[in-house]
Amino acid sequence: MATARDVARRAGTSTAVVSYVFNDGPRGVAPATRQKVLDAAAELGYRPNALARSLSRGRTHSIGLIVPDICNPYFAELARAIEDAAGTTGNLLLIADSALSAAQERRHTLSLIERQVDSVVLVSVSDEPDLGAFFEAGIPVVALHPLSERDRRHASSLTIDYEAAAQRATEHLLAHGYGSVVLLNGPGESTGARQHRAGFDRAVAGAEGVRASAVRSEISRHRAAEVAEELLSGPERPRAVYCTTDEQAFGVLYAAHRIGLTVPDDLAVVGFDGTRNCLVSIPALTTVQQPTEAMARRVVEILAGRTVEDEPVHEILGFEFVARESSGGPAPA
Amino acid sequence: MATARDVARRAGTSTAVVSYVFNDGPRGVAPATRQKVLDAAAELGYRPNALARSLSRGRTHSIGLIVPDICNPYFAELARAIEDAAGTTGNLLLIADSALSAAQERRHTLSLIERQVDSVVLVSVSDEPDLGAFFEAGIPVVALHPLSERDRRHASSLTIDYEAAAQRATEHLLAHGYGSVVLLNGPGESTGARQHRAGFDRAVAGAEGVRASAVRSEISRHRAAEVAEELLSGPERPRAVYCTTDEQAFGVLYAAHRIGLTVPDDLAVVGFDGTRNCLVSIPALTTVQQPTEAMARRVVEILAGRTVEDEPVHEILGFEFVARESSGGPAPA
DNA sequence: TTGTAAGCGTTATCAC
């Protein structure tokens, strides 16, 4: 691999000038010299060594993204959107997949710190992410989900209002007149799970004579399908289900199909996230649409030029509720 | 952030010794000294700077993975599997998503070279990947799909036999007695697409009085659904479809649902890749199962200790054909 | 406008 030294030698100049040319500064270069450098670089196929550059400058121009499960299309779409946004600012996105394991998340945390990413976008598998490690390493973090009171001091957050979204989705089901609804929540007692629960409860509390209950499952089609199959085969089969992720909702659709129930005639289903798959599921899935692109752009903005010393910010973005066939379409007025 | 210098100073020794301790070599260290270094490091929260280490050693212990579309679950599952395999050898996987764009793939190529990844696993969006760039940079590459004759000199490959797989899948449909079959291939004239085509043709050639044709679509549920909807609404509606990816097959399932066709009674569908979603689609999808885990392990093995000077290897792994409901189950004997 | 040289934080050679 050719180095700046090789280029300088060939162009009959110094490494400093090579650097000036490739960075457009901090010193000017005579047009003729610049051209000689460019030619030499082209002939040698020179590419600056990012490692050496980062070591010298103290910035890697890379952003770490930790997602709980890259196999969940929502996180894949999120990664895509953030990469696009980061790319426009010349940043590289390092995608780290926790594979639903807190231990793996921890390993990635250390790995990203060692690799000196400039900042981190975090979607944690657990409710107790290791923000301290990033903080001590001087790496600013933005979480894309609600944070506990304690964690809000160490990291920023950017999220939608889960409670309002859950309430909206549940009210939609109630407006259809479905007399029994179930909340299919994620596993564990995260801040997010609590907010889903609160929104669901609030909606139910505002309705008369509705039978409501809650179950949990891991965030995957398969586990949700298992839980749903048991639920739907039981004596008290609910008329509607609000799922806290699309993946779980797809699992419920599958369970209904297995049992021979028709959606939405026998069972109404609502998801959450708004992945593109909602448009081509059988049937098309009613869901809470996350503002993925806007979130991606905003998170990159927030991180640009931010340091750990800066006061964390906590922003809420709007969501959109999209009624489709799986819940019987738009609720009657 | 504490440096080796800080640790050395505190432990009353030199940076060399700190390095010896943290690398278990290449020189021995007296137990007492070692302990002093360890203590000092712990007190300062010292973590070696991976950048500096890589610059000095010339190895980054990272593998680049370029996938065409991280939103396609097959590639997400593949990334997961490779990351697992790479992790066991202490390597970090950098996931780069081309977003179905050759230009983006090209950018990632340059980016990975700049970041000095030790090696690259490539799934290209195009049939003309930029292997030369990696070759010149001294970075060994393994492609996870068939390569053209020209490219086989510059990179290794590890893949299943697409032609045999396509033939097997098509024969399965014919054995069910479906009299008209369609090949839903990917876009473009890639080596892979040609192999799918060849296998399909070979199977059809071995059958009597079968109506066969071929269509193409991009690799996404939505595009495949559009293509399929037109195909299935036409006058010559086929009885069975062999899709070269699961994603396309899911699109076909959706199109059938929209039109009111029942799968497999009105239309049989076979996919390719064997993503986990095949088990929870409506109905469960018959597919060619790629040996994802084995492929991941093997690709990491191949790359370990390989240099560009080494002669490329080209290996074929076995696949498994899995008959499920979408094609009417196992073919009659 | 250009060159020299001192970092950036490691590793590893070579004396002691």
Add this chain to the structure above:
DNA sequence: GTGATAACGCTTACAA
């Protein structure tokens, strides 16, 4: 068994 010290490839004062 340890400690100077020269790389690794780049950036950027500072000098010329």
